[in-house]
Amino acid sequence: MLKDRKEWDELDEKSLITDAQKGNRLAMNMLLEDNYEILYKFLLKTTQNEELSKDLVQETMIKAVVHLKSFKADSKFSTWLIRISINTYKNYIRQNQRQRHQQVPLEMFDPFGVSSQDVEKDVILHQQILEINKYLMTIKPKDRIIFVLKYYEGYSYEEISTIVNIKIGTCKSKMHYLMEKLRKELEVEL
């Protein structure tokens, strides 16, 4: 069983999961530490709200600790965490349907974060990124999750269909529709 942080490098994720399932707190700690940023970034891209993302990360981690024994390690730990976070986010939306949280997509973007030598190009790119964000906040959360998983997190359609529990065909057609709509919105704006 894991006793020291230095042993971390010698252990793979599966051994850590096994240790954590046996009740090893250090193993649990390391698993969560290793996946914290992945989870937080995914939620931030999905919700576009820093405070909400932090709350959801916290709740997701608690649920992960509680249900770790039921995890069969048939997928990556980060994928399992993302699946839990999606359910937590859906629950949040259900509970807060009336009082919509404040989204601040505009503050999220640093126009100089992706700057090139061409200022005009940068301004256009910045504008496009803002439009993408605005667009993402207008679509259904379910669709936004698929969009983020596909285009920001780089998951395959097979993986997405498993994570969100829908058919691959539905997933593909939804993405096609969303992308076409986004293209039109951006072309109108430009």
Place this chain on the structure above:
Amino acid sequence: MKLDLDDTLKKANQTYESRVVVDKETIKKEINLAIDHGYERLEKKQHQKDNVIFVLIAILVFAMAGTAIQLGFGLLLIGIQLILVIGVPLLIPYTISSYVKGGLK
């Protein structure tokens, strides 16, 4: 200007990635807090499970005791019935004969 959506999305993602900087100490604190809460919930869940098992065992014990009492009473009633149906008729001739014998004396 032609729109390269894939490239724009890639750059949108880059802005997020570069924007997110979380302090390592804060992460550690939050993780420790989450683990504490998680273990607390697990303990609570275990208590609830134990309570359900205790209640089920209690129901089972009472049901068995009830059945045993019923069975006991049933056997007692059967015994009484047997005495009444078989024992009493068997005793009648003996009682009559001893009465007759006594009368003759």
